[in-house]
Amino acid sequence: MRIDLVDFRSTSPAGTTTPSLLSEWRVGALLQAIAVRDAASGQLWLDIGGQRHSARLASGNSAGPANGEVLQVRVLRNSPVLALETLSSSTPVTADADATVVADAMRRFVPRQESAALMLANLSWLAQGKNGASELPKAVMQAAAQLWQALPDADSLGDPKTLANAVLRSGAFLETNLADAARGAGDPKLLANDLKALMLTLSKTLRDHGARPNAAHSEIAMNAPVPTARGPLTALNAAPATFSMIEAADQQLNELSRQTEGAIARLTTTQITNSAPDPSVQSMLVELPVRHEDRASMLRLRIEHDESRKRSGGGDSWTVEAAMDLGQVGALHAKVTLTGHRIGVQLRAESAGIVDALSARAGELEAILRDSGLEIDRIVCLHGMPAGDSGARAARLLDVRA
Incomplete structure (x- = not known):
């Protein structure tokens, strides 16, 4: 399925605003996202790299990802909106410390990597x-x-x-x-x-x-x-x-x-x-x-x-x-x-x-x-x-x- 991010402002519980990751996301980059659903309205957000972004389903499964679903996505384009293609998904699992470190490192470095x-x-x-x-x-x-x-x-x-x-x-x-x-x-x-x-x-x-x-x-x-x-x-x-x-x-x-x-x-x-x-x-x-x-x-x-x-x-x-x-x-x-x-x-x-x-x-x-x-x-x-x-x-x- 394809998911579009409609804004790039952090909505973390602490209320802090961090710079957008858009400048570091390039077409073809692979990212890991966690789907977050509002219990009352069903509104979808994607939590990527510690930032939560409002999202909308652009194509594919009409229901979209469930709350807590872990997605592997690829950047299709970054203008005029950031469009993501879902490559795989899985239900959240309890990760050990090493796996968490690896996942955090992936989210940090993969969007920024470039051939030397x-x-x-x-x-x-x-x-x-x-x-x-x-x-x-x-x-x-x-x-x-x-x-x-x-x-x-x-x-x-x-x-x-x-x-x-x-x-x-x-x-x-x-x-x-x-x-x-x-x-x-x-x-x-x-x-x-x-x-x-x-x-x-x-x-x-x-x-x-x-x-x-x-x-x-x-x-x-x-x-x-x-x-x-x-x-x-x-x-x-x-x-x-x-x-x-x-x-x-x-x-x-x-x-x-x-x-x-x-x-x-x-x-x-x-x-x-x-x-x-x-x-x-x-x-x-x-x-x-x-x-x-x-x-x-x-x-x-x-x-x-x-x-x-x-x-x-x-x-x-x-x-x-x-x-x-x-x-x-x-x-x-x-x-x-x-x-x-x-x-x-x-x-x-x-x-x-x-x-x-x-x-x-x-x-x-x-x-x-x-x-x-x-x-x-x-x-x-x-x-x-x-x-x-x-x-x-x-x-x-x-x-x-x-």
Whole structure:
């Protein structure tokens, strides 16, 4: 069903008025809402992120949601009214403390998340000293340069140790590394070069110099699918530098601040998805910005360890997926499955030319794997991205399939 929010003023019992979340809600964002019904009139409100909004049923079930019903909704549009599409609903349940923390974090970060591609494009713009870069505060330029230089170089990720170090510094483990440092353990260099820590530093520096992320031009925002622990691993598209369309230094500060906070929110959302509900299947999603010469792209990695086959006498199963946008030639996707000593490799590309190039070198890959003592299950090179995974497992974040 479709539900429209007709006003955005908080009507909390305390009578306090909080700012509208409309500026942070983007088309495609996923939200959790609780339906509230007036006992006498039946008037419907939706409680979203601690704010209660008057709502009306625009289409679908004429009765609408019942009082206390928990809804998962997606933003269809945010002008002239905020229209929400109901994706699923359930009766309220008593949640444990951990589940409550996760739900609160979802409501806070999911509406604000944004692909880091736009931020990366503008960092590249600043690193090259293009038009307008000299007018920004020196401290902002230094924080931006430090983040840009900390990005791992794409050419170096072929080395396993370099890749492992880049994943550790991706920001996905910042809080764990901080806890280790508090106990006197861990490597201080990890914290100094952690990408989330550097993004937080850049965000603070921008605000300290007057940046207002809510004043940025939202029409040039870049929506991205919410990171989930299930479903196909799609590539995040590269983006042009929005600074090329913004001349005023104050607007550039606002724009970079909004993009940085959106990237931090997305990274935090990704961390939430990594809280696996099934202890026998450990799944981790990492979105790693990588630098190649004067541009940067997002490398998405999903690593899954399945121990459920041990009960039937089988070996552990590992699956590693990677997806990356290659620019004009489209996306590249790789999936490697290792069960015991048997390995299977599936390579996909949107470009037929890339598929042909991969197929031509498949024999070399097979020889390398056999020399490593592995048995080859299959190596295939296919045209087109994955359509889906029917065996995907449930995650804490909602996965929407077309």
